[in-house]
Amino acid sequence: MTREPLRFCLVGGGRAGRVHAKSLTGHVPGASVVAVVDAHAETRQRVASDFGIPHSFAELDDALNQGGFEAVVITTPTFTHAPLAIAAAKAGKHVFLEKPMALTLGECDAIIAACTAAKVRLQIGFMRRFQPEFRAAFERITGGEIGTPMIIKSLTHGPGLPPAWAWDFRRSNGMLAEVNSHDFDCVRWLMGADPASAYAEISNFKGAARGVTELGFYDTALVQLRFANGGLGSISGVCPCDYGYDARVEIVGEKGIMQIGDMQGQAIVVVTDREAGRVSPVYRTWPERFAWGYINELREFADCIRTGRQPGASGEDGRWALAGVLAATASFTQGRTVALSEVLTTA
Numbered sequence: 001m002t003r004e005p006l007r008f009c010l011v012g013g014g015r016a017g018r019v020h021a022k023s024l025t026g027h028v029p030g031a032s033v034v035a036v037v038d039a040h041a042e043t044r045q046r047v048a049s050d051f052g053i054p055h056s057f058a059e060l061d062d063a064l065n066q067g068g069f070e071a072v073v074i075t076t077p078t079f080t081h082a083p084l085a086i087a088a089a090k091a092g093k094h095v096f097l098e099k100p101m102a103l104t105l106g107e108c109d110a111i112i113a114a115c116t117a118a119k120v121r122l123q124i125g126f127m128r129r130f131q132p133e134f135r136a137a138f139e140r141i142t143g144g145e146i147g148t149p150m151i152i153k154s155l156t157h158g159p160g161l162p163p164a165w166a167w168d169f170r171r172s173n174g175m176l177a178e179v180n181s182h183d184f185d186c187v188r189w190l191m192g193a194d195p196a197s198a199y200a201e202i203s204n205f206k207g208a209a210r211g212v213t214e215l216g217f218y219d220t221a222l223v224q225l226r227f228a229n230g231g232l233g234s235i236s237g238v239c240p241c242d243y244g245y246d247a248r249v250e251i252v253g254e255k256g257i258m259q260i261g262d263m264q265g266q267a268i269v270v271v272t273d274r275e276a277g278r279v280s281p282v283y284r285t286w287p288e289r290f291a292w293g294y295i296n297e298l299r300e301f302a303d304c305i306r307t308g309r310q311p312g313a314s315g316e317d318g319r320w321a322l323a324g325v326l327a328a329t330a331s332f333t334q335g336r337t338v339a340l341s342e343v344l345t346t347a
């Protein structure tokens with residue numbers, strides 16, 4: 001792998017921004033962060049000082065005018081993604097954009113079009129695709145070990161409330177977008193097929209007691225999906241769940257069952273033989289659930305920029321995850337199963 005220097009501008013220095021700043025400055029060979037943009041003065045100064053970033057700006061346009069970097073990593077709130085990503089692409093910068101890709105499918109299309117026109121790479125922050133046990137599971141499924149996937153159940157339960165902007169449905173698309181975008185991407189990736197319909201129910205147990213009064217807020221969701229190949233899926237979302245960060249997937253295939261992750265650490269458990277009950281566990285320990293996913297996704301991004309390859313978590317993938325969120329949202333709002341074609345045609 002070539003290690004030619006790559007200079008990044010970090011846009012947004014909050015929770016996700018700090019994770020990516022750490023990866024880029026410590027774990028991506030040849031990468032450096034030369035500028036940080038954050039609307040909040042104290043935040044941008046702290047990130048610049050903590051990670052040794054020489055330049056800081058209040059607005060992306062100022063950073064783009066100064067230049068001196070090849071790529072941006074955008075980790076601002078969801079409602080700001082589209083204008084920032086499009087501005088960066090128009091300035092010829094490669095774009096790493098956090099999930100959820102945007103608020104609407106129209107915004108996703110505009111981001112993809114801007115990146116395509118500028119011939120820059122676009123990668124969405126679906127780090128599970130680069131987390132070792134998720135990657136290994138994907139390869140073992142596509143290698144045929146458990147046969148064709150019939151049912152995929154994915155859950156993400158987050159410990160605490162996200163930042164306040166995400167409580168407002170109009171700025172985040174709700175918890176299914178903020179917390180469960182990863183599940184929507186993951187079930188589609190592992191199923192190897194696009195979702196065809198969604199049915200969802202939501203509930204709100206803890207919001208009021210935590211001071212969340214935003215209209216439309218929910219902290220609990222269950223989604224049922226049907227895929228174009230006949231496969232079935234479910235997504236469970238709870239935030240805040242309080243007990244920890246819990247992300248697990250179960251895949252029932254024609255020949256066996258596979259589990260990704262457990263509550264205590266990281267593991268893949270595969271059972272392939274009903275008679276012998278053969279189980280092959282692969283355990284890994286790491287204090288933070290997706291630490292390697294966050295590092296590897298930026299290594300992937302750097303490699304794609306250097307080689308011209310298309311990233312493994314594309315704008316199309318981001319668009320499909322959002323389409324799933326929008327169909328599930330229409331479902332619980334209208335109390336019926338919603339076909340994906342309904343939300344795709346109103347983009």
Ligand SMILES: NC(=O)c1ccc[n+]([C@@H]2O[C@H](COP(=O)([O-])OP(=O)(O)OC[C@H]3O[C@@H](n4cnc5c(N)ncnc54)[C@H](O)[C@@H]3O)[C@@H](O)[C@H]2O)c1
Nearest residue numbers: 012013014015016038039040075076077078098099100163
């Ligand atoms: N991949 C993951 O696992 C993961 C984890 C957490 C968050 N995220 C995503 O990352 C994004 C940011 O979430 P967060 O939790 O870090 O939010 P945050 O509120 O902690 O940080 C956002 C930062 O962006 C700054 N900001 C807001 N508007 C701006 C603008 N126009 N220009 C420059 N800076 C601006 C804010 O001042 C703030 O410091 C969201 O899309 C979220 O869904 C992804």
